[in-house]
Amino acid sequence: xxxxxxxxxxxxxxxxxxxxxxxxxxxxxxxxxxxxxxxxxxxxxxxxxxxxxxxxxxxxxxxxxxxxxxxxxxxxxxxxxxxxxxxxxxxxxxxxxxxxxxxxxxxxxxxxxxxxxxxxxxxxxxxxxxxxxxxxxxxxxxxxxxxxxxxxxxxxxxxxxxxxxxxxxxxxxxxxxxxxxxxxxxxxxxxxxxxxxxxxxxxxxxxxxxxxxxxxxxxxxxxxxxxxxxxxxxxxxxxxxxxxxxxxxxxxxxxxxxxxxxxxxxxxxxxxxxxxxxxxxxxxxxxxxxxxxxxxxxxxxxxxxxxxxxxxxxxxxxxxxxxxxxxxxxxxxxxxxxxxxxxxxxxxxxxxxxxxxxxxxxxxxxxxxxxxxxxxxxxxxxxxxxxxxxxxxxxxxxxxxxxxxxxxxxxxxxxxxxxxxxxxxxxxxxxxxxxxxxxxxxxxxxx
Amino acid sequence: xxxxxxxxxxxxxxxxxxxxxxxxxxxxxxxxxxxxxxxxxxxxxxxxxxxxxxxxxxxxxxxxxxxxxxxxxxxxxxxxxxxxxxxxxxxxxxxxxxxxxxxxxxxxxxxxxxxxxxxxxxxxxxxxxxxxxxxxxxxxxxxxxxxxxxxxxxxxxxxxxxxxxxxxxxxxxxxxxxxxxxxxxxxxxxxxxxxxxxxxxxxxxxxxxxxxxxxxxxxxxxxxxxxxxxxxxxxxxxxxxxxxxxxxxxxxxxxxxxxxxxxxxxxxxxxxxxxx
Numbered sequence: 001x002x003x004x005x006x007x008x009x010x011x012x013x014x015x016x017x018x019x020x021x022x023x024x025x026x027x028x029x030x031x032x033x034x035x036x037x038x039x040x041x042x043x044x045x046x047x048x049x050x051x052x053x054x055x056x057x058x059x060x061x062x063x064x065x066x067x068x069x070x071x072x073x074x075x076x077x078x079x080x081x082x083x084x085x086x087x088x089x090x091x092x093x094x095x096x097x098x099x100x101x102x103x104x105x106x107x108x109x110x111x112x113x114x115x116x117x118x119x120x121x122x123x124x125x126x127x128x129x130x131x132x133x134x135x136x137x138x139x140x141x142x143x144x145x146x147x148x149x150x151x152x153x154x155x156x157x158x159x160x161x162x163x164x165x166x167x168x169x170x171x172x173x174x175x176x177x178x179x180x181x182x183x184x185x186x187x188x189x190x191x192x193x194x195x196x197x198x199x200x201x202x203x204x205x206x207x208x209x210x211x212x213x214x215x216x217x218x219x220x221x222x223x224x225x226x227x228x229x230x231x232x233x234x235x236x237x238x239x240x241x242x243x244x245x246x247x248x249x250x251x252x253x254x255x256x257x258x259x260x261x262x263x264x265x266x267x268x269x270x271x272x273x274x275x276x277x278x279x280x281x282x283x284x285x286x287x288x289x290x291x292x293x294x295x296x297x298x299x300x301x302x303x304x305x306x307x308x309x310x311x312x313x314x315x316x317x318x319x320x321x322x323x324x325x326x327x328x329x330x331x332x333x334x335x336x337x338x339x340x341x342x343x344x345x346x347x348x349x350x351x352x353x354x355x356x357x358x359x360x361x362x363x364x365x366x367x368x369x370x371x372x373x374x375x376x377x378x379x380x381x382x383x384x385x386x387x388x389x390x391x392x393x394x395x396x397x398x399x400x401x402x403x404x405x406x407x408x409x410x411x412x413x414x415x416x417x418x419x420x421x422x423x424x425x426x427x428x429x430x431x432x433x434x435x436x437x438x439x440x441x442x443x444x445x446x447x
Numbered sequence: 448x449x450x451x452x453x454x455x456x457x458x459x460x461x462x463x464x465x466x467x468x469x470x471x472x473x474x475x476x477x478x479x480x481x482x483x484x485x486x487x488x489x490x491x492x493x494x495x496x497x498x499x500x501x502x503x504x505x506x507x508x509x510x511x512x513x514x515x516x517x518x519x520x521x522x523x524x525x526x527x528x529x530x531x532x533x534x535x536x537x538x539x540x541x542x543x544x545x546x547x548x549x550x551x552x553x554x555x556x557x558x559x560x561x562x563x564x565x566x567x568x569x570x571x572x573x574x575x576x577x578x579x580x581x582x583x584x585x586x587x588x589x590x591x592x593x594x595x596x597x598x599x600x601x602x603x604x605x606x607x608x609x610x611x612x613x614x615x616x617x618x619x620x621x622x623x624x625x626x627x628x629x630x631x632x633x634x635x636x637x638x639x640x641x642x643x644x645x646x647x648x649x650x651x652x653x654x655x656x657x658x659x660x661x662x663x664x665x666x667x668x669x670x671x672x673x674x675x676x677x678x679x680x681x682x683x684x685x686x687x688x689x690x691x692x693x694x695x696x697x698x699x700x701x702x703x704x705x706x707x708x709x710x711x712x713x714x715x716x717x718x719x720x721x722x723x
Binding site: 055065092093209212214215334389390391392393 | 504516
């Protein structure tokens with residue numbers, strides 16, 4: 001089990017409430033980071049390339065442009081429109097980048113690369129990642145690892161064979177707020193008591209399939225070479241079997257990974273319902289509801305996950321962990337994050353004093369049982385995590401990858417760890433198709 | 448007149464519209480969706496209400512610290528600086544910061560490093576008077592890339608950006624003020640923004656004093672870019688008329704409309720667009 005950590009440098013570049021800084025730093029010390037950070041400033045920057053400039057590639061580019069200590073030398077995309085517009089924008093913003101058509105052209109021409117960031121469609125993750133690892137590069141690959149379990153397994157095998165780093169893009173694993181909540185609130189203070197259930201969701205409104213500007217089409221023979229039937233499939237690969245894994249893979253992967261990470265174990269079973277009920281031109285389920293059973297030491301905890309692509313209702317995207325003493329509703333969006341204390345739980349005042357929590361007010365002491373003071377109605381206390389995070393949400397995970405290359409950090413989501421989540425996400429799609437409960441052994445989830 | 452397709456999207460605490468003419472509906476819908484995706488991306492970068500936005504990161508800078516910016520944020524801040532200078536400080540990203548700080552915080556763009564540096568105070572930027580216009584400009588560029596030049600873009604009813612006119616039309620009919628305003632202009636390839644007190648009441652601070660300083664009930668600005676019209680219309684709420692005249696004389700592409708009871712007057716050298 002990997003316990004993601006931030007290096008001291010990463011911690012210091014996040015922002016914590018007054019007093020919480022020490023708590024944060026003590027949460028995951030990295031004694032080598034200071035000298036290593038100094039060393040990085042005098043050594044050459046890490047040369048990297050981005051392979052895949054689609055929607056997720058754009059998100060990663062936003063972070064790659066502001067991370068210090070790296071040199072973005074190339075972007076790769078088979079779509080001229082995407083590649084050329086990104087090269088132009090990056091040059092305008094001070095990056096001397098080249099554009100390449102595909103990863104093979106990149107590897108043939110750029111001999112000084114140390115790492116690549118892979119954000120191509122899922123079914124290309126394994127071939128591209130394996131080729132780059134074998135070429136001696138460290139790889140940050142977006143989730144899902146692959147559209148097949150076999151593809152994901154091959155990535156772990158190549159990582160082990162080559163000894164290179166392979167980070168999978170579950171970016172919450174490096175998010176200081178998530179790490180704090182897990183390490184300090186759940187594991188250390190155990191403020192939610194015995195965890196009995198979890199619930200997570202990511203619902204999205206109906207959208208048109210993605211299109212493309214006139215005169216920007218990729219030639220049919222090029223599309224065919226790279227496994228796409230046509231431009232519509234190229235632009236909307238997430239919804240087609242053989243290319244992507246549908247909404248459970250696109251959105252659910254992030255959150256089901258949190259189930260595994262925070263419960264500290266893969267589930268022992270999955271049952272699910274879903275269907276292709278709305279979109280007539282997709283392959284994958286448009287709506288899915290999944291239930292996992294997690295075998296915890298105290299007993300079973302059940303986790304419900306829903307992803308709908310036909311409504312945005314439900315209050316945003318979040319992961320909620322529920323215990324007999326309290327609940328945390330966690331999200332990348334701090335405004336959605338909430339903590340609830342059960343009335344039967346002990347006071348959280350001492351945790352507020354120790355900067356584990358931030359409270360909207362001080363709890364009114366109950367005092368002597370035979371006396372009471374009467375005044376205005378006291379508001380219900382609101383609690384929050386005392387860690388804010390003023391960076392782009394993918395930035396810490398990429399920084400963790402680059403620090404691991406420098407030798408100053410361990411990967412927060414190496415491929416073998418990510419595989420445990422990968423496996424059970426694929427099993428959820430399988431459970432929908434089978435319309436039955438599927439048992440999962442811990443052994444199965446090991447690559 | 449060709450059919451006009453209208454699409455809606457909630458963002459930046461208001462509703463955006465894309466109206467497209469001269470295009471088949473399915474293609475128009477995809478182009479509009481691409482434009483709305485761009486707005487969402489800009490909101491993620493520019494909103495002070497998003498904890499991970501670059502504007503939120505800028506607010507965390509200490510004096511002397513710098514932040515590397517992405518292209519769109521740098522472009523927007525460049526424009527804001529230019530308009531602040533052109534309006535003699537009547538428009539400023541830092542107006543709201545004066546609610547919590549005694550003096551306006553100072554900042555610099557380090558162009559060779561593509562960075563912003565905090566020079567004093569806390570950079571609590573509020574892009575509410577330029578961000579929506581900046582988004583419209585980006586949407587327009589994207590729609591032209593998509594070969595959809597006949598568009599009218601609307602941000603919350605306070606800023607519009609007109610592209611080419613629909614076929615057989617002299618322009619998009621745009622009114623000044625209430626619904627179905629009698630004061631209408633036919634606009635193409637320009638932007639019109641309005642500011643006023645009707646919806647939010649007295650909410651505009653004079654960045655030069657930190658105090659509420661509106662001199663009029665409503666003002667409109669007509670310029671080439673929506674970022675400019677958005678910011679200029681806000682500035683014109685607090686600028687004296689002689690100041691507006693001087694500013695619009697120096698910026699020949701700017702035209703300002705002021706309302707006095709039932710009458711509208713315009714200030715500036717830019718030719719009046721045709722009246723609808």
